[in-house]
Amino acid sequence: MRVSREVPVGLIPHPNELDRKRIERALISRKHYRYVSPSVTPVKAGYLIKSPCCSRNIHNDGGQIDVALFHYDAVSGIWKLFFKHHARGSWKFYSIFHRLASAIDELNTDPERLFWQ
Template sequence: MLSATLNQTAVRPFAHPNDLDRKRIERALKARKRYRYVTPSVTTTIGGYRIESPCCSRNIDRDGGVVDVALLLHDADGARWQLFRRDHEKGLWQLDSTHERLPLALERLNVDPDRTFWQ
């Protein structure tokens, strides 16, 4: 009975989301190159963070509503960050890139040379 209890507690919980990294993401988004006049929000999801923003371009939402921008998931086994972009036509998340560190993923998101995130 005791060994079963120890095995259950040995399973490590998700390291993400956590409030520290959520705040780091919020601060980093202030350095983005596109749509600097809107305020994106960072919400938590299982294993990571979802970034949403008002759609000022009206390309995705003609009414200017809040749209998904990016999804950041932490792969605990590989200790990597997966950065996803939203395919709004299909309503699916697509893997954009994988990064060893969170700042590298955020740099890719902030620069967004092909406008795949900030549409």
């Protein structure tokens, strides 16, 4: 007996190319570090945002740094947004969102300046 491992119609698992491009396009609207070109990389159940460090606060040579991590929890159907604690080298939980668009908006606004440093 063959077991089907197909995803039900209408469900696109994360990561996927459609949402990766959607995040990439949305980052153009960010409030901070608008003069750099961030990258969006698929990771298990989400997306990693990296960007050149123009402030030299974290990377003295202006190299690529981790900015944010979107993680989709398929069980609860929520998005978790994390920021990088660069001094410790670890990800820190920021907030949950019911929609990816809301999580992207928060990243773009970055009211506490935790992401775009």
